[in-house]
Amino acid sequence: xxxxxxxxxxxxxxxxxxxxxxxxxxxxxxxxxxxxxxxxxxxxxxxxxxxxxxxxxxxxxxxxxxxxxxxxxxxxxxxxxxxxxxxxxxxxxxxxxxxxxxxxxxxxxxxxxxxxxxxxxxxxxxxxxxxxxxxxxxxxxxxxxxxxxxxxxxxxxxxxxxxxxxxxxxxxxxxxxxxxxxxxxxxxxxxxxxxxxxxxxxxxxxxxxxxxxxxxxxxxxxxxxxxxxxxxxxxxxxxxxxxxxxxxxxxxxxxxxxxxxxxxxxxxxxxxxxxxxxxxxxxxxxxxxxxxxxxxxxxxxxxxxxxxxxxxxxxxxxxxxxxxxxxxxxxxxxxxxxxxxxxxxxxxxxxxxxxxxxxxxxxxxxxxxxxxxxxxxxxxxxxxxxxxxxxxxxxxxxxxxxxxxxxxxxxxxxxxxxxxxxxxxxxxxxxxxxxxxxxxxxxxxxxxxxxxxxxxxxxxxxxxxxxxxxxxxxxxxx
Amino acid sequence: xxxxxxxxxxxxxxxxxxxxxxxxxxxxxxxxxxxxxxxxxxxxxxxxxxxxxxxxxxxxxxxxxxxxxxxxxxxxxxxxxxxxxxxxxxxxxxxxxxxxxxxxxxxxxxxxxxxxxxxxxxxxxxxxxxxxxxxxxxxxxxxxxxxxxxxxxxxxxxxxxxxxxxxxxxxxxxxxxxxxxxxxxxxxxxxxxxxxxxxxxxxxxxxxxxxxxxxxxxxxxxxxxxxxxxxxxxxxxxxxxxxxxxxxxxxxxxxxxxxxxxxxxxxxxxxxxxxxxxxxxxxxxxxxxxxxxxxxxxxxxxxxxxxxxxxxxxxxxxxxxxxxxxxxxxxxxxxxxxxxxxxxxxxxxxxxxxxxxxxxxxxxxxxxxxxxxxxxxxxxxxxxxxxxxxxxxxxxxxxxxxxxxxxxxxxxxxxxxxxxxxxxxxxxxxxxxxxxxxxxxxxxxxxxxxxxxxxxxxxxxxxxxxxxxxxxxxxxxx
Numbered sequence: 001x002x003x004x005x006x007x008x009x010x011x012x013x014x015x016x017x018x019x020x021x022x023x024x025x026x027x028x029x030x031x032x033x034x035x036x037x038x039x040x041x042x043x044x045x046x047x048x049x050x051x052x053x054x055x056x057x058x059x060x061x062x063x064x065x066x067x068x069x070x071x072x073x074x075x076x077x078x079x080x081x082x083x084x085x086x087x088x089x090x091x092x093x094x095x096x097x098x099x100x101x102x103x104x105x106x107x108x109x110x111x112x113x114x115x116x117x118x119x120x121x122x123x124x125x126x127x128x129x130x131x132x133x134x135x136x137x138x139x140x141x142x143x144x145x146x147x148x149x150x151x152x153x154x155x156x157x158x159x160x161x162x163x164x165x166x167x168x169x170x171x172x173x174x175x176x177x178x179x180x181x182x183x184x185x186x187x188x189x190x191x192x193x194x195x196x197x198x199x200x201x202x203x204x205x206x207x208x209x210x211x212x213x214x215x216x217x218x219x220x221x222x223x224x225x226x227x228x229x230x231x232x233x234x235x236x237x238x239x240x241x242x243x244x245x246x247x248x249x250x251x252x253x254x255x256x257x258x259x260x261x262x263x264x265x266x267x268x269x270x271x272x273x274x275x276x277x278x279x280x281x282x283x284x285x286x287x288x289x290x291x292x293x294x295x296x297x298x299x300x301x302x303x304x305x306x307x308x309x310x311x312x313x314x315x316x317x318x319x320x321x322x323x324x325x326x327x328x329x330x331x332x333x334x335x336x337x338x339x340x341x342x343x344x345x346x347x348x349x350x351x352x353x354x355x356x357x358x359x360x361x362x363x364x365x366x367x368x369x370x371x372x373x374x375x376x377x378x379x380x381x382x383x384x385x386x387x388x389x390x391x392x393x394x395x396x397x398x399x400x401x402x403x404x405x406x407x408x409x410x411x412x413x414x415x416x417x418x419x420x421x422x423x424x425x426x427x428x429x430x431x432x433x434x435x436x437x438x439x440x441x442x443x444x445x446x447x448x449x450x451x452x453x454x455x456x457x458x459x460x461x462x463x464x465x466x467x468x469x470x471x472x473x474x475x476x477x478x
Numbered sequence: 479x480x481x482x483x484x485x486x487x488x489x490x491x492x493x494x495x496x497x498x499x500x501x502x503x504x505x506x507x508x509x510x511x512x513x514x515x516x517x518x519x520x521x522x523x524x525x526x527x528x529x530x531x532x533x534x535x536x537x538x539x540x541x542x543x544x545x546x547x548x549x550x551x552x553x554x555x556x557x558x559x560x561x562x563x564x565x566x567x568x569x570x571x572x573x574x575x576x577x578x579x580x581x582x583x584x585x586x587x588x589x590x591x592x593x594x595x596x597x598x599x600x601x602x603x604x605x606x607x608x609x610x611x612x613x614x615x616x617x618x619x620x621x622x623x624x625x626x627x628x629x630x631x632x633x634x635x636x637x638x639x640x641x642x643x644x645x646x647x648x649x650x651x652x653x654x655x656x657x658x659x660x661x662x663x664x665x666x667x668x669x670x671x672x673x674x675x676x677x678x679x680x681x682x683x684x685x686x687x688x689x690x691x692x693x694x695x696x697x698x699x700x701x702x703x704x705x706x707x708x709x710x711x712x713x714x715x716x717x718x719x720x721x722x723x724x725x726x727x728x729x730x731x732x733x734x735x736x737x738x739x740x741x742x743x744x745x746x747x748x749x750x751x752x753x754x755x756x757x758x759x760x761x762x763x764x765x766x767x768x769x770x771x772x773x774x775x776x777x778x779x780x781x782x783x784x785x786x787x788x789x790x791x792x793x794x795x796x797x798x799x800x801x802x803x804x805x806x807x808x809x810x811x812x813x814x815x816x817x818x819x820x821x822x823x824x825x826x827x828x829x830x831x832x833x834x835x836x837x838x839x840x841x842x843x844x845x846x847x848x849x850x851x852x853x854x855x856x857x858x859x860x861x862x863x864x865x866x867x868x869x870x871x872x873x874x875x876x877x878x879x880x881x882x883x884x885x886x887x888x889x890x891x892x893x894x895x896x897x898x899x900x901x902x903x904x905x906x907x908x909x910x911x912x913x914x915x916x917x918x919x920x921x922x923x924x925x926x927x928x929x930x931x932x933x934x935x936x937x938x939x940x941x942x943x944x945x946x947x948x949x950x951x952x953x954x955x956x
Contacts, residue, residue, distance in 0.1 A: 002849070002851070003849075004854070005850060005854040005855070005857065005858055005935070006935075006936060007574075008573050008574045008575065008849065008850065009560065009571050009572075009573060009574075009789070009934070009935065009936055010560050010571050010572050010573065010574065010577060011560060012509055012511050012560075017506060017507070017509075019574060020506050020574065020577065020578075021502075021503050021506050021507075023574050023575075023577075023578040024499075024502040024503065024506060024577075024578050024581055025499050025502065025503065026578070027578035027579065027581055027582050028495060028498050028499050028502060028581065028582070028585070029495070029499075030582070031490055031495075031582055031585060031586070033490050033586075038597065041597075042823070043593070043597070043821060043822065043823030043824045044822070044823045046597055046598060046601055046823075047601050047823060049601075050598060050601035050602055050605055051601065051605050053848075054609075054848075055605060055606055055609035055844060055847055055848070056609065056763075056847040056848065056851065056852050056855075057848070057851050057852070058851055058852050058853055059851045059853060059854075060848065060849050060850045060851025060853075060854055061848055061849060061851070062849070063574065063575055063578075063849050066575060066845055066848045066849050067578075067845075069848070070579070070582070070841070070845065073598065074598045074599065074602060074841070075582065075586055075598070077597055077598040078586050078588055078596070078597065078598050078599060079588065079594065079595060079596070079597065080586070081586075081587050082487065082488050082489060082490075088594055088595070089589070089592070089594075089595055089814075090835075091587070091589055091595050091835075092587070093487050093488050093587070094487075094488050094584055094585065094587050095486050095487060095488065096485075096486045096487075096488065096497060096498065096501050096541065097486065097501075097541055097544060098584065099488060099498065099501075099502075099581065099584040099585055100498075100501040100502050100504070100505035100541075100545075100581070101505065101548070102580050102581060102583075102584040103502055103505055103506065103577065103578070103580060103581045103584075104505050104506070104508075104509055104548070104553065105580075105791070106572055106576065106577040106580040106581075106791035106842075107506070107509060107572065107577055108509070108511075108553055108556050108558070108559075109559050109569070109570070109571070109572050109791050109792060110556055110557065111567070111569055111792055114567070115521070116557065116566055116567075116910055116916055117557060117566070117567055117569050117916075118556070118557070119516065119519075119521070119524055119555055119556065119557065120524060120528060120551065120552040120553070120555040120556050121552065121556060123524055123525050123527075123528035123529065124528055124552055127528055127529050127533060128533055131532075131533035131534065148626040148630075148793070148833055148836070148837075149833050149834055149835045149836065150834065150835065151832070151833050151834040151835075152626075152832075152833060155832075159681065162683075173680075173683075173685065174680035174685065174686060175680070175685055175686050175687055176685045176687055177656075177660070177661065177679075177683055177684045177685025177687065177688055178655075178656060178660075178683040178684075178685075182655070182656075182683070183655065195812045195815075196834060199832070201655075202651075202652035202653070203637065203681060203682065203832065204681065204682075204683050205640075205651075205655055205656040205660070205682050205683020205684065206655045206656075206683065207651065207652065207653055207654045207655025207656075208652060208653050209653055209654055209655065210655055251814055252813075252814060285534075305835070307835060311487070313583070313584040313587050313837070314587060314589055314835055314836060314837035314838075315626070315793075315835070315836065315837045334673045335730075335920050335921040336567075336729055336730060336918065336919070336920035336921075336929070337673075339919075341903060343521060343907055343911065344521065344522070345520070345521030345522045345524075345525060346521045354629070354630075354633075354677070354681065355626055355627050355629050355630060356627055356628065356629040356674060357568075357569075357627045357628065357629075357783070357785060357792055357793070358626070358627065358792060358793065359626075359791070359792035359793045360792075363548070363552070364584075366533060367544055367545075367548065369533055369534040370531075370532075370533070370534065370535070370538065370539055370544045370547070371480070371481075371486065371538050371539060371540070371541050371544050372483060372486060372538045373480070373534065373535050373536055373537045373538025373539070374534050374535070374536050375536055375537060375538075376482075376483040376537075376538060377483070377534075379483065380483055425819060429821055432594055433821065438594055438595075440814065441814070441817070442813050442814040443813040443814075451814070456487070457483070457484075457487065458484060458487055
């Protein structure tokens with residue numbers, strides 16, 4: 001029989017705790033994974049399977065039954081980010097301390113918008129943000145806020161940039177809307193920047209066309225001479241660069257723009273300097289890799305994705321600012337939430353966020369950092385970078401594959417001599433459909449490419465040899 | 479000794495599963511809650527306590543130690559949404575099936591942006607969205623996407639509205655930016671609409687000033703005669719109402735605007751009709767309450783917050799559209815993610831979202847709906863509404879308190895005869911500081927008010943008597 005709803009509401013008394021623990025153990029036991037990185041079900045079969053179970057019946061079902069269904073239908077047809085063959089995206093295996101902290105977060109269900117919905121959680125998030133800012137070398141005024149992802153962090157950073165540009169003209173953009181001059185506002189980034197920069201410009205009413213992309217040099221990093229030319233051209237056109245975005249870890253090549261030089265250019269034209277470090281932000285934790293991020297301390301705002309190379313479950317991103325007062329550009333009072341007459345020491349984080357209700361995502365990040373410590377986490381990041389170097393060497397040595405760039409991060413892009421874009425697509429899709437590999441596919445300078453993204457520090461050199469072998473076999477079969 | 483990082487990466491083999499289960503049980507055991515809805519620690523003491531534990535040491539710590547710290551420092555100083563004295567906000571106690579599903583979500587870590595990061599999860603989300611649209615009475619073309627919260631859902635709905643307005647002029651707003659005419663664009667909503675409507679207008683570059691608020695009648699619902707007058711005035715000023723927002727459940731009073739009549743006005747001026755049903759959307763599940771939402775089926779887009787009266791852990795919100803093709807207004811291709819050359823049947827949800835990487839939040843919602851069933855969930859929603867009616871009757875009968883509106887939902891607002899705004903603030907803050915009650919405080923038509931928000935179906939009439947008694951005592955002591 002099904003449980004009455006009274007027993008399904010969370011409680012922490014003796015019986016409530018016991019029920020939670022039993023259910024948690026059952027839920028974990030019910031997890032079924034495909035043997036490889038994915039099952040071989042087709043999209044159409046999967047659609048039929050999932051849609052054949054009703055979302056909501058009149059009378060419900062036992063928890064055991066529902067967990068079993070999820071195991072058999074959903075999880076066994078999911079991709080497995082902790083399988084060495086899952087190498088398409090920046091899609092990490094997650095960490096034990098983070099996973100179990102998620103469980104406690106769901107029990108306690110704090111909401112980060114106001115202190116009276118998250119008193120201790122607010123301080124944990126503020127502490128994490130201060131630590132992160134200091135890790136970047138920012139002054140004590142550095143702080144930040146958690147967001148749902150890199151796209152949201154970039155949007156928040158550029159929202160602040162737009163308000164900053166408005167404030168220079170004496171216009172409160174959030175109140176009055178984009179001023180007349182906004183049609184001349186430009187956001188500069190490299191041609192390898194993430195598409196969320198364009199999306200942010202679109203959201204902000206500036207339009208994707210307001211994004212000026214600067215060519216990259218052979219390495220894939222922003223070409224500073226080209227940036228200088230573009231800045232001069234904009235001046236000649238009476239256009240205003242309101243923000244320059246430096247990318248710390250491009251999506252396909254993992255390349256880091258020359259942040260110090262961009263910072264200087266931003267300062268010289270009084271533009272906001274935003275760094276999108278979603279991909280390479282985790283280098284901060286490694287003595288070996290951190291020097292690559294030199295200059296990040298000069299950014300006005302920085303995007304960090306904990307759900308990439310910090311191995312956190314989604315969602316866990318942050319927007320860090322060098323000067324916490326910059327959030328004043330954003331703050332709106334509300335009658336019921338952030339009234340401005342709170343008791344000394346109560347921070348309502350809604351004042352620095354584009355969200356209102358918001359999950360306590362900082363908890364899992366802090367739990368993982370506390371358990372692992374800096375040295376271990378740094379080793380994990382270094383490990384995936386070294387796997388990518390290993391793959392690159394193997395690809396360079398292969399007769400069939402062509403390495404497209406020497407990797408600097410966890411990604412490794414390549415194509416195959418004599419094979420077309422369609423061939424590469426077929427290889428990626430066949431491996432995906434048979435459930436043998438979740439391989440990445442992209443374009444590098446307009447040319448089709450395949451991509452490995454190594455996110456699993458437990459993957460071995462033998463795993464990589466096997467993956468490369470699978471790609472070569474599939475090319476030969478195509 | 480601390481575990482090597484190799485053992486902290488998720489795995490589902492025998493040893494990995496055992497480690498996960500043990501850690502989950504420990505994590506739940508480590509949860510410490512304050513005896514009441516909150517501890518009595520001051521903000522300053524709490525700051526010092528939380529900041530005294532370093533975020534990240536060189537060598538890490540045992541999982542047990544970190545869980546214990548969280549229990550003692552964080553959870554025991556959190557608010558307790560499942561305590562009957564936690565009545566400030568739309569901040570629910572969560573459900574067992576959802577909580578343990580969160581655990582599995584963190585293990586499997588699907589990312590909803592692309593099919594190859596979430597094949598089954600994509601179908602689950604699509605299925606849930608179709609069910610939700612059909613529950614509203616929308617045609618088969620109805621669908622949607624999960625977002626991080628009501629604020630994000632409202633932003634997405636109004637982003638579509640802005641693109642729709644642009645498309646009428648032949649302008650691709652996302653590409654070109656807000657056109658010249660945008661300075662005459664207006665978003666109409668009632669003066670009780672949530673502040674996220676203003677924030678959306680601000681994000682979109684229209685500015686908060688572009689939001690025209692329509693007065694509400696005595697009940698707190700949008701005054702349709704006033705709407706008609708405002709529409710005529712806008713026409714006379716050559717301004718364009720690009721969207722009308724109907725609120726289904728205002729934040730303070732829970733009032734539902736006359737959706738049918740607003741739908742008709744929106745149609746007549748060719749404006750987008752968005753319904754913010756974050757608060758009252760759960761009425762859809764109750765035969766008794768559902769009729770109050772009549773007209774919602776005519777909306778172009780609807781915000782539903784599962785993390786309110788559907789008792790889901792944060793984050794869980796949805797933006798539902800009547801016609802899935804409307805998402806075409808949003809879609810941007812990318813080289814590495816949503817290329818447009820995928821295998822038949824593969825949906826990349828990034829095409830309808832403002833996010834990229836995104837958590838599988840649909841899982842917990844579906845698990846709860848499947849376990850509870852419609853009847854039980856409906857009873858829970860009806861229960862909190864009846865608790866609010868009970869409180870209203872008690873307040874009306876009291877000599878000291880003044881009921882400010884007859885409740886239609888889970889909220890109940892009141893003030894006290896002869897007490898000032900400052901007195902009410904002191905009452906709310908004292909109860910919060912002593913950890914006796916997390917009470918709401920707001921303004922109703924410019925006057926200070928206290929607010930109960932009953933989110934716990936397990937709360938009893940005796941609990942409410944006690945809470946009212948506490949407020950009266952505190953008023954008398956002030």
